[in-house]
Amino acid sequence: MCHRHRSSGNVSTVLVAAAFIVVALACVPHVLAQTPRASAPPSGASPSEPGRSSSKLDKAAASSAQAMAKYRASLEPVEAMYERELARQTELAEIRQELYERGTLSASDVQQGRRALVKAQKDVDDIRRQRVEVDRMMVEMRMIEVGKQRPLARGGYEETPGLVRFNGPAPWSLAEDVPKLQRFFQTRARPPVPTSTWGSRRRAWWGGAEARAELARGDLPDSRWPTIPEDVPVEQFYDSIDRDSKPGRNFPS
Structure with missing residues (x-):
């Protein structure tokens, strides 16, 4: 149980931070495109300030992506453990029901076993939802990274680890x-x-x-x-x- 509470707290912190980074990265190009260019920079302002801010966001996004990847990897053994517990509780529930029908087990024991089975199922459902949410956030961050890449030329093809890009020879809609x-x-x-x-x-x-x-x-x-x-x-x-x-x-x- 301690591990489960700690996992839920970690995923909340990671997902909130990642969501902030994703929203910030998605909004920065739009804001920069809509901001009118000043005729002359104010005194004391550095011309490279937008680039420096963008670099900080990129570093924060990379750090958030690494944290999410580590957390995603940590969910797999926890999910496997919860699934084993669910299978065990399912088998025990069947045994308890059979003993109850034979008259060798009380109804309270059967109800206690059913509550344990419901809890085991909830643990599995919760950890799976966390994994799906982390996967969704990682995909969104990956899409932002892909969107910042240079567009491929007509008929271009590019293959990198985890991503294949292709731009067809003719436009299609x-x-x-x-x-x-x-x-x-x-x-x-x-x-x-x-x-x-x-x-x-x-x-x-x-x-x-x-x-x-x-x-x-x-x-x-x-x-x-x-x-x-x-x-x-x-x-x-x-x-x-x-x-x-x-x-x-x-x-x-």
Whole structure:
């Protein structure tokens, strides 16, 4: 129990300090960008004061990240210990219940065992919540560090321990580019073909170049589109179309 109380106190201190650092680091770039530049620095002010403040915040953030990493590592053996205790109390609760049903154990003993089981479960739940919270804070601090890195050039790739960065060869936006795909399928196929980007897998118009040409010319009516059964993988269905296709059919070989 002493270890548990000490762990809860440590995580509160670490998380509060880390939250302050995270908020400060997130706000500094915005504040610096919004602050108007003075025409001349006041007398006695150092031109490098913003840089010095930023350096102090960086050091504080690094120190907080190290403290959180150490605390995160210390949670693992504690969590394992609580899980073992939970398993033990679960087994004891079953034994107590069996003895009570046989009449060899009093009801008060059974209730005491149930309270011990509830406490063991609470200890496990608490330590898991602490671990999840620390992981979330560490991810947020990592995101801030990534945000301060230089942007990659178009098509650039960078791999470091714990992080892989890639900037695609062309810009992509769900809001702008998905409608382009939709318009492409609607204008190239007659009747219009539903875009798979929106999650449609029931309908298929895949049957080789000739079949796609028929669809583009409008030779294949909507009622004769192939329908993929729910229990058949898409790739297997496409292969069966290619296998079964014969000249003169909707999906010629």
